[in-house]
Amino acid sequence: MRTRLHVNGEAREVEHEPQETLLSLLRYRLGLTGSKEGCGEGECGACTVFVDGAPVVSCLVLAAQCEGAQVTTIEGLGRGHPDGLHPVQRAFIETGAVQCGFCIPGIIMAAADAIEREPDADRESLRRLVAGNLCRCTGYTKILDAIELARARARSGGPPCSTK
Ligand code: FES
Ligand code: FES
Numbered sequence: 001m002r003t004r005l006h007v008n009g010e011a012r013e014v015e016h017e018p019q020e021t022l023l024s025l026l027r028y029r030l031g032l033t034g035s036k037e038g039c040g041e042g043e044c045g046a047c048t049v050f051v052d053g054a055p056v057v058s059c060l061v062l063a064a065q066c067e068g069a070q071v072t073t074i075e076g077l078g079r080g081h082p083d084g085l086h087p088v089q090r091a092f093i094e095t096g097a098v099q100c101g102f103c104i105p106g107i108i109m110a111a112a113d114a115i116e117r118e119p120d121a122d123r124e125s126l127r128r129l130v131a132g133n134l135c136r137c138t139g140y141t142k143i144l145d146a147i148e149l150a151r152a153r154a155r156s157g158g159p160p161c162s163t164k
Pocket of ligand 1: 036037038039040041042043044045046047048057058059060
């Protein structure tokens with residue numbers, strides 16, 4: 001079957017199996033391997049993308065459900081920003097909030113959404129907002145430092161975070 005959708009601003013028409021997930025379509029049909037396949041069961045958040053502006057775990061969404069949808073992946077999150085990096089991506093680089101990196105694309109997507117939806121969230125609330133994204137390496141301290149840095153910049157008039 002075929003599904004027409006927009007991925008990172010580009011119109012795409014993709015042939016796929018009826019039972020195929022959005023994650024599979026992104027990674028294996030379109031070569032967008034930034035979204036990771038961790039558990040494949042909706043538990044780890046490594047596959048988080050935006051569909052029509054809302055974060056979803058793409059391993060639980062059928063590609064066929066995305067007919068006409070606007071999908072944003074980690075590859076497209078920085079679109080429209082001067083250096084091609086979303087402020088959350090830049091903050092992760094600056095704070096060194098990455099170890100193996102497997103969880104990071106999903107966490108950055110969740111964090112970008114959290115900052116936009118709850119710009120006044122304190123550290124504990126930010127922790128809860130990204131609690132669905134699991135990291136086996138970092139202990140979360142630097143990840144939360146990075147999210148707080150991006151949030152602080154957004155509040156002090158930094159570049160707008162939204163690229164949904
Ligand atoms: S791979 Fe989708 S939530 Fe783990
Ligand atoms: S940095 Fe390795 S799983 Fe998070």
